Amino acid sequence: MAKTLIRGARVFDGHGLTGPRDVTIDGRVIAAEAGEPDEVVEADGLTLLPGLIDAHLHLKGPETLGKLVSYGVTTGLDMASWPASLVQSLREQPGVSDIRSAGLPVIGRGGRHAQFGMPEGAYAGTPEQAGEMVRSRIADGSDYLKLVLEAPGEGGPDQAAAAALVMAAREAGLLTIAHAASAGAYDLAIAIGVDIVTHVPFGEALRPDQVEALAAAGQVVVPTLTMAESISKLRGTRLEDALETVGALHDAGVPILAGTDANAQPGVPPVEYGSSLHRELELLTRAGLTNAEALNAATAGPAQYFKLADRGVVEAGRRADLLLIAGDPLTDLSATRSITRVWVAGVSK
Structure with a gap:
């Protein structure tokens, strides 16, 4: 199964944005460890949200x-x-x-x-x-x-x-x-x-x-x-x-x-x-x-x-439903419209 490394994104953790960090998609889920990726997405200055x-x-x-x-x-x-x-x-x-x-x-x-x-x-x-x-x-x-x-x-x-x-x-x-x-x-x-x-x-x-x-x-x-x-x-x-x-x-x-x-x-x-x-x-x-x-x-x-325990947060083991955007939605909510990439169960759109 293909692995994608999203490198250097700030991640919405439910309360605020983390510092730049890496998130790996392994097949349909978010992986705990990166390993050797098949694709690297450079996300410096971008924000990663749960889908x-x-x-x-x-x-x-x-x-x-x-x-x-x-x-x-x-x-x-x-x-x-x-x-x-x-x-x-x-x-x-x-x-x-x-x-x-x-x-x-x-x-x-x-x-x-x-x-x-x-x-x-x-x-x-x-x-x-x-x-x-x-x-x-x-x-x-x-x-x-x-x-x-x-x-x-x-x-x-x-x-x-x-x-x-x-x-x-x-x-x-x-x-x-x-x-x-x-x-x-x-x-x-x-x-x-x-x-x-x-x-x-x-x-x-x-x-x-x-x-x-x-x-x-x-x-x-x-x-x-x-x-x-x-x-x-x-x-x-x-x-x-x-x-x-x-x-x-x-x-x-x-x-x-x-x-x-x-x-x-x-x-x-x-x-x-x-x-x-x-x-x-x-x-x-x-x-x-x-x-x-x-x-x-x-x-x-x-x-x-709604008891969907496999999604809603960016954590290892969760379904890789992810939204990569430009800007900081905590200071400007319209940033959610500046969509760079979307993944649904690891499938990129």
Whole structure:
């Protein structure tokens, strides 16, 4: 297997940049020792980051993965795609972004997502049917369970059914992710104890008691500020409400992950694949995160909370998902856009 020596790069270690050091790629992983390399990449003055992880997107096809990796996004966490054959066809493709997927989400019959033409299996049933629904997702290859929650009376799954799904998923070892785009949906996400909540309310801020409850329960939030920004431009909602919510969550110690809601769905506010994650980092810093915290939200953070133990940091034995950039992203976050080279499981792009 080919070895590549990246010589003299400053490395983002989760807190700051190291002094110049060497990093060796041996096949698919980062090696502990250099040995004799087949290629040397001179990286003096450059910065080496873990490959970026978008913690909320929607797959479209093979072109999606190529576009993601061109912007240094080496892992994409898909939050709803079907049929299962589409997801399986996009897994473990060499040289493009690696994916995990919720597969078919769980929705209510009267909610907005019912307009997207999902198959019958997407609709929440009774609490007694929760175990069967979770087993079906696992059989289809879903990596986690995604529930689309709505405020009471707005057509989403009812609390009893949603709570039963969370319990069944947890018993089966699956993480649970809740779409919640309103304060009312957040109340439900908190009540049923999902692991991760994606989005923040669009056009309103979370209440202080909700922020406190999320922090106390150890729940994680993927705010998708790029989607909030897109909605604000189309519908006139206040992006400042979303930024205020993220700032309050951050101050309360709620873990924040970087996700964009990148999609190509007709009728949905547009968010571009790949480039939007760099914008998400910028918006996170506007909300109060430091540059280092924003970078963690797109690297070690999602790797930790989505249980991807093989990536997210530049360490020996980890998957060689790496991003080489010009500049110092801790002083100028736009440096993440100055991409020199990307590796996905050791494959150079």
